[in-house]
Amino acid sequence: MKELAVRRIGREDSADINLPNEPFPLFGRMVPLYDGKVWTHTVEKFAEASEMCFPDENYDYERMAGNSVFIGTYDGDACVGLAILQQAMFRYMYLYDLKVSRRYRRMGAAAALIQKAGEVAAEYGYRGIYTVGQDNNLGACLFYLKAGFVIGGLDTKVYEGTPQEGKKDIYFYLDL
Numbered sequence: 001m002k003e004l005a006v007r008r009i010g011r012e013d014s015a016d017i018n019l020p021n022e023p024f025p026l027f028g029r030m031v032p033l034y035d036g037k038v039w040t041h042t043v044e045k046f047a048e049a050s051e052m053c054f055p056d057e058n059y060d061y062e063r064m065a066g067n068s069v070f071i072g073t074y075d076g077d078a079c080v081g082l083a084i085l086q087q088a089m090f091r092y093m094y095l096y097d098l099k100v101s102r103r104y105r106r107m108g109a110a111a112a113l114i115q116k117a118g119e120v121a122a123e124y125g126y127r128g129i130y131t132v133g134q135d136n137n138l139g140a141c142l143f144y145l146k147a148g149f150v151i152g153g154l155d156t157k158v159y160e161g162t163p164q165e166g167k168k169d170i171y172f173y174l175d176l
Contacts, residue, residue: 009070014061016079028138039151095131
């Protein structure tokens with residue numbers, strides 16, 4: 001395997017934004033705690049681990065390009081990781097999607113995408129990046145904390161009345 005390269009994805013490589021989703025492990029839940037000033041968290045491990053896979057998104061480069069920046073991690077010509085950033089109203093650019101092909105996980109691909117995303121956000125004049133992680137995707141939540149993000153909020157209602165009822169969204173912020 002060659003050294004991984006991280007770069008923006010342009011129109012010429014637009015098919016790369018449809019990197020297929022692959023399963024990821026569900027082994028616990030992050031429980032955010034807010035004391036009125038500071039967010040902390042605890043972790044609840046599941047008695048039995050399982051896997052989950054999001055459906056493929058079928059992104060449309062032309063439709064999204066006006067408000068989105070696409071970043072890919074590449075092994076040679078093959079896109080193996082994707083970050084999509086979107087313009088936001090406030091001082092933080094939104095990390096809309098982050099995924100890495102299963103074979104390339106735990107090799108620094110996601111961290112490299114976050115680093116490049118920070119550079120892009122700074123170019124656009126943002127103070128930082130924010131994203132959302134499901135509380136039961138403990139691996140992703142712990143990754144964001146390890147990458148320097150902090151918990152900034154919790155949405156307990158977003159999944160009410162859906163097949164994912166009972167899950168919560170945790171908001172993570174990374175200052176540049």
